[in-house]
Structures are given as C-alpha cells and as structure tokens.
Amino acid sequence: MTALSNFITHLPILSAITFLPIVGALFILMIRGDAEVVARQSRYVALWTTLFTFLLSLVIWFQFENGTANFQFEERFAWLPQYKISYHMGVDGISMLFVLLSTFLTPICILASWESIQKMVREYMIAFLVLETMMVGMFCAMDMVLFYVFFEGVLIPMFLIIGVWGGGRRVYSAFKFFLYTLTGSVLLLVALLAMYFQVGTTDIPEMMAFKFSRDIQFWLWLGMFASFAVKVPMWPVHTWLPDAHVDAPTAGSVILAGVLLKMGGYGFLRFSLPMLPDASLYFAPLVFGLSVIAVIYTSLVALVQTDMKKLIAYSSVAHMGYVTIGVFAATQQAVEGAIFQMLSHGVVSAALFLCVGVVYDRLHTRDIDRYGGLVNNMPKYAFAFMIFMLASVGLPGTAGFVGEFLVLTGTFQVSSWVALLAATGVVLGAAYMLYLYRRVVYGELTKSDVKEMLDLEPREIAILAPIIVVVMWMGIYPMSFLDVMDASVANLLKNYHDALAAKAAEIAPFGSNLLAWLR
C-alpha cells in the first residue's frame, strides 16, 4: 500500500491528467475499418479515456492538502531555456476545482454526443479530447507562457466543433468566436511580454511576488482585461457568446458554458488581482459598472428570447457578471463566492444546455413556442429540468444559491449599491427562468409532434443524474468545496490588501467621486 501511494505521489499526475486525452486521441487515429466501426470505436475510446481521466483527477482531490495556499503536485522542466520559460505545472485551492470541473464535464459531453453526432465521429472525438487537454493544461499551468499556450490552444478544437458540427450560421459563429477571442488574447500576449521584461521570468509564483510599478500596472491590467473580459464574457464584448452557443452542437455549448467562460474569471483571479493590485483597485468601479449592466441588461434580454439556447446564453452572461463583481470586490466571501459561482454555473448551465439538447434531439427546434406541456409526457425530463432551472434561479439548497449569496454578502461590505443593483439580477433571473420553464414544460399538451416525444432514455438519465447529485451536493454541503479554496483565497487577499496598504494614500479608484456619491 505504501508502495502504491508512494508511486502516486511521485507520478507527474497533473501531466498525466493533461495529456491522457491526447493519448486517447492517438488511439482513435489508429482505428481502422469501415465508417461504422470507426465511429463506434471512437465513441468508446473517447468515453473510456475521459472517464479514466476523471478518475485520475479525483486522485488529486483526495491527495490535496486543504490547509495550505502553496501550489501542490508541482512539476517543472526546462522548455525555452533562453528565456527561463519552463513547463511548470501545479494546482492550488483556486485552480484544483476547475480541473475537476473540466474532467467531470468532458465524459458527459462525449455521452451527450453519442447519438446526435453522426458525421465525422472520429474527428469529433479527437477534437473533444484535444479540447480537454487544453482546458486541464490551462488550469494547471504555472508558467504564464504555458498558460497562454493552452488558453489560445482551446480555440482550435472549439472553432472546429462549432464550425463542423454546429447548425444554423455555424461558420459565422465559429469565426466570430475565434477572432473575438484571438484579438483579446494578443493584447494579453503583449502584456505578458511586458511583464516578462520586468520580472525576468514568466513563472507565475515569482510574478505574483514581484511588485510592478503603478504606472505600468494600468497598461498591463488593460491588456489582460481585453482578453479575459472577452472570455468571461463581460458586457459589451459578450456578443459572440449567444451566437456561438446557438450554433454549437449541444456538447460544444456545454463545454463553452461549463469551462471556457471560466477561463476569463480564472484569469482575473490568477493574474489581474494578485499581480496588479493597484490597477485592480483602480479599475474595480469600471468592472462593477460593466458587471451590473451585464446582470440587469442581459437578464432583460433573456426575458424576450424565443430561442432556448439563446436565453440560456444570455443568462450565462448575467451569471458571470456576479463572478466579476465578486472577484474585484476582493473580500473573502466575495472571492470565494465568485469561484463557487463559476463552479456552480459550470455544472448548472452545462446541465441546462443538455436539457435543451434532449428536446432538440427529438424535435430539432429550439423555438420555445414549439414546445409546451412536456410535463405530461416527459415527467422525468420535467423533474431534471426543474432542478437545474431552480439551481440557475438560485434557490437555497441548490448550487446556484451559495455562489450568489456569498458574492452579494461579500460585495455588500464594499459597496452596498453594487450589491443592491446586482441583487435585482436574482429577481430577473427567476423571472426569465420560470417563464421559460412554464412555456416549455407546463401548459396544455396540444401540439401533435410534441405529444409523440418520449421521456428520457437511460443514456440521458446517466448524463443528467450525476449533475443533479453534484448540484444538490454543492447546495447542501458547500463546505467540501469552500474548504479547498479557503487557504488560497485568504492568502491571495492578504497579499492583495498588503500591497494596497503600502500605498493606500496614493490610490483613488477610478471614478471614486462617483462611487462616493453613490454611497
């Protein structure tokens, strides 16, 4: 037994989790036979690979030490020696749960695509496996260039997934997604290069320890903001998201909402806040303003949508608004709330897209008016959909509640107005979600084709059941997640406030007069 645990501790486990999907992809490439065989085998290889990756990622959860803010499971190899850039992997309390989120959702995506994807199945599965590698690698990267590589690398498989297997205006949406994100990313790259010449290394822990001068912080912050704000996405650069969601295949939407949006929030937490504290304080009102607009405006927009996916896409923008508020409120509750909100939104919105996928597979439309009365012939579906709908609304006892509550509590200490305005989003959220649910699930079952729809099949139950468990678990006993992030968040905020305290007198936040007036 000691030999085994010894082996596990010395295994480069983060690399194993990151690159295992690539190994699966190589296996899929080697499958020979006629189209039918290739498709079936590809599905199975992809499923087993991702399941095994998920199991392996559970190991890091069990082995993770909660009490410390240090990076754990570190690995380091020289990569670009001229620039002291290394392949450096590690996780802390902030990133570890995102790794799990990625590995948890990928097998679900594979299962969700089991029957709906019929063309180029081999390529599809490869794209998803590559995507998983990129996502996991991004959350594990402890070197900023490595982070950037994974961050941008995500674009390639996602571009193909939307463009090849999507519907509607898939080409337009794929291009919009790619170019929007790339434009933001190159500005991140400039900021990254500029930071590198200040610090002399791109190692994230060393960069966190470095004190950037105030003048340069503002430019660096803006460069990063360009990239992360597009990814989150924040109003007004969110317009790519509804398009990408609507035209992506179900599993693509799931990953997009579940993991890809979190990259932006994670970026803010990992880079903007700890490395550029002065600028983060200075620009916090800007972020609050944009986030409040996002919460209220996109909720209103969601209210009038006729396309189910578009509605959920807009609700994602609103929910991610809480994340950005929480991150820049920079109190213990708010930041933990932001992380928790990202995780809960990751599973809940993923589940909602899966629910849309279930009915889309049957009727091939996402038009809300085409449905109605589903509770009569699809009771199991109505139940699952209800759980996720309520979680999205933020009902106590579900995952959605904890995150929003913590963010609002934490933000209230910083600015009661921001908290108040953001809280209207909770009401609006309830309005559009309940309205959606009423129109789709309740009402008379009149339409003949809707009458013929069958309830969930075992495969779909297998997809949705684990998410229901996680959603309830996160809602009822959030401590198993909050404990993980406690030490890291406390450490992050301690450094942040120490850095600010040193120069407290000098910094007047952007628009502070306005804020004072609001108070």
Added chain:
Amino acid sequence: MPIPTTELPSFIAAYPEILMAVSALALLMLGVFRTKDSTTLVTWIIVVVMAVAAGLAIRGTHDFQTFNHLFVINGFTIFAKVLTLLGAGLTLLLINDWAHDEKIARFELPILVLFATLGMMLMISANDLISLYVGLELQSLSLYVLAAFHRDSQRATEAGVKYFVLGALASGLLLYGSSLVYGFAGTTNFDGLAAAVKSGPNTIGIIVGVVFVIAGLAFKVSAVPFHMWTPDVYEGAPTPITAFFSIAPKIAGLCLFLRVLVGPFAAMIEQWQQVIILISILSMAWGSIAAIAQKSIKRLMAYSSIGHVGYALIGLVVGNEEGARGLLFYLLVYLFMNVGTFAVILSMRVKGKYVEQISDLAGLSKNNPGVAMALAVLMFSMAGIPPMAGFLGKFYIFVAAVNAGFVTLAIVGLLASVVGAYYYLRLIKIMYFDEPAEAFDPPGLTTGIIMAVSSVLMLVFFIVPAPLVNGAEAAAKALFLG
C-alpha cells in the same frame, strides 16, 4: 626584373560553392550526352550535392575571409546557407514529382535551381557590395528563367517577363545605391564600410545610397511597397517553382538584409531603422488584408509570404542579437510551413489535372482527411496559434521587439496577425465546414512524405525548440562578432 607573385587565394572556405558550381556544369554535360530523360537522375544527384555542400559548410573553417576579402564565412553564414540548402533541396523534390506529371521534365530545371541556390550561397557569404551584387544576379537570372520555364504556357511566360523587368529595375536600384555608398564612403568592402560609417560624418549621400540598397533588397524579399510583382509571378509560375520562390530566395534575401544592415551600416541604425519599421508594418498589414479577397491559393500564398516577411523584418528592426535570433528561428519555421503547404497545393490534382482555386479544397476533410489535417496544422501554425511552431516563431520575434522597446510595433504586428488568422482560418473552413467538391487524386509519395513530415515538425519544434533556438543563437552571436 622581379616577377610579381600572385598568391593563390584560399579556396577552402568556398568548398561548398565550388562543389555546387562544378557539379552544375558537369550535370549540364551529363544531361546533354545522356539520350534518355535524366531529370530524375539529375534531381537526385543535385539533392546529394546540396546535402554534401551543407555538410561541407557545417564542417568548414569558421570565421574566415578569402578572395581578397570578397567572401566571408562565419557561424551566421553557415546557418543561413544550411537553411537555404534545406529549402532548395526540399522544393527540388517537389519539382521533380510535378515535372513528370506535367510532362515538362527537362534536366535543365533542377540545374537552374542549383544555379539559383549557388547565387544565394554567394550573396550570403558576400563581404563586399560587388560580390553581393554578383551573387544576387546569379540568383535572380536563374529565377527569371525558372518563372518562365513552362514556356508553352502563356501565364508562365508573362510571369517570367514581369519578374525580369521589375527584377532588373530593383537590381538597378541596388546597384545605384551601392555606387552612391561607394562614392561617399570610398570603399565597397563591408569591413571598410563599417569603419567609415562608424567614424562618420554620414553625409546625405551615403544615407540615400543605403535607402536605395534597402529598396533593392526589399524588392527581392517582396516587402511592401516593393511587392507588386509577387502575386502575379507566384500565380503565373508553375506551382513547384512558386514554392521555390517563396522559400529559398526569401530566406537568403532576409539573411542578406540582416547582414548588410547590421554589418557595414550598423552605425547608421537610427537612419535605416525607420525605413524598416515602415516596410515591416506595411508588409504585415497589407499581407493580411489583401489576402482576404484572394481566390487562387497561390496568390494567397504570395500575400501570406509578404506578411511573414513583415514579421521577420521586426527582428531586423530590433537590430540586436535577440532580434537576429528571432529572425533566424522564424525563417526556420517559415521554411517548413511553406514547404508543407506547397506540398499540399501540389497534391491538389483532380483526375491528373492541377487545380489552384481555394474553393477546390472544399470538403477535403471528408475526401482526404490526412491531407486536410496536415494543411490545418500548417494553417494554424501560419496564423501563429499555439501549440504550433508558428506561435514560437512569432513569440521570439515579439519578445525581442518588446524587450527593445518597440511595443507599438509589437501591437500592430499582433493585430495584423489576427487579421491574418482570418484568411488562414478560411482555408480550414473550406476544408472542414463546406460540402465536398470533387475529390483529389492521392498525393505522390515524396509529396506526401514532405507534407506529413513538415506538419509533424510544427508540433515537434513547438515541444522541443531548444536545439534550434540554440543554433539560431550561435548564428546571431557570430553575426555580431564578425
């Protein structure tokens, strides 16, 4: 009366060039006297000759000048020559496959490539404006003939004439600039010029001279605004010749650019830097914007290479060791990206007939998934998306630029690369998203291997860049020592 003794110059430094020149002449004889078609034989002999020349170059004496200081070798020239030979050798293999398909296989074709390559080697090693010009002309004249080699084709002939007329003009500019430099500095030797420019004063005459030299060189590497010939010649010339145009002469030209500007004119960096910044920005911007509307894949590649030259020139703008290293590494990546892409273009054959419209690629992912995947990897690499080597190439260039304080230039370059990404993605869109057009014939063996190897190398270079960067670094060091 004492007989004046002339000491024989040392030939050892020029062994690779001598070998190539002698082989070229010998192979011409062989081709004439052998009654059967000897293109394949000659091609393979030339590939071997080039390999041996590369070996000789690597093993040759370091840091050495000969032929009355007209000719120099050092770590930099070795690196540049090996790159050029590699590019020429690989395209030669593509040319051979194609020539047989098109039934214009003639043994002169590979020999002309050999002569052009010899010209490039000479200009890389030039240590004097005169030897530079001679090398450049040997290259250019061979390229003019190559462009028009498909002599029954109207387009090829037109391309040849166009290239010749404009090329001659550029050579004239270069020569005129050299004469001005000579007139005001009193020497054509690089070392002498370096000393003269350094001790100053640098009169307006010498500055005008340098600008003319830059114009001539910019024409040869097809940088905006001296790029007009490129799309037409690329489109008109036979495809494998276009591949050759886009690789070896570009590499040699950029290396020469670097050597001339940071060698003899190093002390005038403030003057020429502005010109190169302008050329670089224009090339990056126009290379990305004009490519968007192209329908022919060869024209697209022309604009793509204009854009890449723009990025590489950033390394020159920086004008230090770091910049030179970035430029050389970029060229290395560029070489394999272009060889691979042209291998794909050469496999665009429907029922034995070559096609070159971008729309012909439609649905390639279904008809020929292997080729489509290779091209997708190459396109993502060209767009500079990680994890492909193209990203590292751009990364090293932009790191050097930001480090030297050219942040605006880096931002412009990166934004241009986003625009550029659009048209590279368009190819992928056509291959993967569109409904299949007529299927291509399976690619030839050599073409297929080159395609596969270069796309795999895009990933390999990304994962283990260290050896290559070390090589580029050694070369850059040698450049600034010499």
